[in-house]
Amino acid sequence: MFESTLVNQRNDQVQKRFKMIFGVMLVILIIPVIIIISTLIIKGSPSISWPFLFTDPTNGMTEGGIFPALFGTIWLVIVSLLASVPLGVAAAIYLSEYAPDNLLTRLINLATINLAGVPSIVHALFGVGAFVVFFQFGTSILAASLTLAIMTLPVVIVSSWESLQSVPRPFREACWNMGATRWQTIWNVVLPNAFTGILTGVILQVSRAAGETAPIMFTGAAMFLPFLPNSVFDQTMALALHLFVVATQVPNVPESLPYGVALVLVGIVLLMNTVAIWIRMHLRGKKKW
Amino acid sequence: MVSNKIEVKNLAISYGGKQALGNVSLEVRSNEIFGIIGPANSGKTSFLNAVNRMDMMRPNMQVTGSVHINGIDTRSWRNVYALRRKIGVVFPLPVGLPLTVYDNVALAPRLAGTAGSKADLDELVERCLRRAALWDEVKDRLNHLGSLLSGGQQQRLTIARALSQSPEILMLDEFSIAVDPVTTMRIEDVLKELKNEMTIILVTNLVQQANRLADRTAFFLNGECVEIAETEKLFNGEAKDQRTNDYIGGKFG
Numbered sequence: 001m002f003e004s005t006l007v008n009q010r011n012d013q014v015q016k017r018f019k020m021i022f023g024v025m026l027v028i029l030i031i032p033v034i035i036i037i038s039t040l041i042i043k044g045s046p047s048i049s050w051p052f053l054f055t056d057p058t059n060g061m062t063e064g065g066i067f068p069a070l071f072g073t074i075w076l077v078i079v080s081l082l083a084s085v086p087l088g089v090a091a092a093i094y095l096s097e098y099a100p101d102n103l104l105t106r107l108i109n110l111a112t113i114n115l116a117g118v119p120s121i122v123h124a125l126f127g128v129g130a131f132v133v134f135f136q137f138g139t140s141i142l143a144a145s146l147t148l149a150i151m152t153l154p155v156v157i158v159s160s161w162e163s164l165q166s167v168p169r170p171f172r173e174a175c176w177n178m179g180a181t182r183w184q185t186i187w188n189v190v191l192p193n194a195f196t197g198i199l200t201g202v203i204l205q206v207s208r209a210a211g212e213t214a215p216i217m218f219t220g221a222a223m224f225l226p227f228l229p230n231s232v233f234d235q236t237m238a239l240a241l242h243l244f245v246v247a248t249q250v251p252n253v254p255e256s257l258p259y260g261v262a263l264v265l266v267g268i269v270l271l272m273n274t275v276a277i278w279i280r281m282h283l284r285g286k287k288k289w
Numbered sequence: 290m291v292s293n294k295i296e297v298k299n300l301a302i303s304y305g306g307k308q309a310l311g312n313v314s315l316e317v318r319s320n321e322i323f324g325i326i327g328p329a330n331s332g333k334t335s336f337l338n339a340v341n342r343m344d345m346m347r348p349n350m351q352v353t354g355s356v357h358i359n360g361i362d363t364r365s366w367r368n369v370y371a372l373r374r375k376i377g378v379v380f381p382l383p384v385g386l387p388l389t390v391y392d393n394v395a396l397a398p399r400l401a402g403t404a405g406s407k408a409d410l411d412e413l414v415e416r417c418l419r420r421a422a423l424w425d426e427v428k429d430r431l432n433h434l435g436s437l438l439s440g441g442q443q444q445r446l447t448i449a450r451a452l453s454q455s456p457e458i459l460m461l462d463e464f465s466i467a468v469d470p471v472t473t474m475r476i477e478d479v480l481k482e483l484k485n486e487m488t489i490i491l492v493t494n495l496v497q498q499a500n501r502l503a504d505r506t507a508f509f510l511n512g513e514c515v516e517i518a519e520t521e522k523l524f525n526g527e528a529k530d531q532r533t534n535d536y537i538g539g540k541f542g
Contacts, residue, residue, distance in 0.1 A: 174380070176373070179401060
């Protein structure tokens with residue numbers, strides 16, 4: 001009575017075949033990742049050392065360390081976050097919690113999503129026009145960071161919006177029925193539960209900001225500087241640009257140097273992503289409904 | 290003293306032009322349990338939303354007519370938040386907020402700025418949980434997440450939370466849908482006691498629940514208030530409208 005019929009057998013075979021196809025796809029997908037990371041580690045690790053991380057480049061950037069670039073990247077990321085996170089999260093809160101569902105809101109949503117797809121070189125030119133020239137910040141950390149912020153803003157908005165939307169609506173209704181204002185509801189119930197999602201979105205944007213070259217190339221990053229930046233109005237070196245320069249613009253660079261720079265850059269990005277995943281898992285274990 | 294706590298006149302509710310409830314006029318007396326029965330989609334929940342002015346939070350919900358509470362038109366209340374604090378609401382599905390059990394109950398006073406000292410708040414939380422018949426089960430885990438309690442416990446937590454704002458009116462919307470029969474009976478006992486202190490509107494899809502609890506009962510059908518009468522009369526077959534008799538007799542719905 002429980003013998004499988006012909007249809008059962010066929011379904012079973014189809015299911016096995018699809019499982020295999022998806023598995024193969026996955027393997028194809030992760031092969032490049034493995035190759036990239038292993039190449040970087042094999043060719044780049046010989047040049048990694050404390051002095052490499054914490055000294056200046058010397059001899060026309062063919063020797064020495066990468067400290068100014070590392071330092072500059074951290075500057076750029078922090079300043080761009082200071083601009084994009086408050087702005088992006090506030091915009092997401094407005095769109096998710098306050099905005100009426102009308103044509104204007106839908107247009108704004110559409111524009112936000114499309115903005116995320118604008119090529120980074122276009123953001124770079126916008127940054128030159130707006131921050132370097134119009135606001136007269138000059139080529140500086142401030143201009144470069146704001147350009148990065150504009151670039152990451154749409155994704156911060158979209159990911160924050162999605163986190164806010166994932167908080168069940170009955171929670172809001174319960175609060176409103178208690179006589180809470182919209183803001184009290186957002187502050188006490190919605191934001192605490194959307195926090196992990198927002199944080200993950202933000203950290204993923206950190207790694208993107210750290211890795212982009214085009215937006216900072218014309219707005220504030222220099223190929224080589226003999227000094228560290230003192231304020232946000234100084235120019236700075238940056239890892240991503242430094243990698244581009246030592247790999248293509250400077251003659252007689254030992255092969256391990258660009259690989260070392262690339263390894264540090266990828267290391268920072270992976271570290272950030274790991275932190276994001278860790279925070280997410282940690283907080284998700286605590287909050288449940 | 291029998292007085293009217295809530296007076297509803299010519300209330301009509303529509304969503305984006307589609308009428309959900311039309312031409313309802315009724316009074317709810319102080320300290321009575323006012324039952325509302327009727328099949329799904331008859332406008333019962335919309336009625337509750339109109340009473341505590343939740344239409345403000347729903348852009349496509351239009352309300353006409355008037356609702357007076359304590360003789361004052363709810364539309365003339367400048368501070369709707371104060372109005373909503375006078376009205377506790379319990380939902381069909383339990384909503385334990387993802388806060389601790391303690392914070393769930395303490396949230397309303399805290400938001401209203403009436404929390405007072407820690408000792409006062411402790412006392413309030415314990416009193417509300419006791420009255421919701423939940424204290425004995427959660428007194429040792431007040432700092433556990435309220436959203437992880439069982440369904441029946443969460444529903445009583447919701448009631449405790451509704452009581453924490455010392456409401457004058459308690460509105461329950463089909464509270465027993467997701468609750469086991471034993472918990473339902475316990476909550477019904479709680480309601481009988483609470484009746485001495487507040488006015489209760491009980492929306493229910495269980496006809497017998499209205500029979501057990503309600504002093505007077507209204508029958509809503511397809512967005513129309515068919516009949517309002519003493520519960521006893523309705524269940525003794527003295528309903529004026531044949532549809533009411535049919536519904537109570539189990540012929541439809």
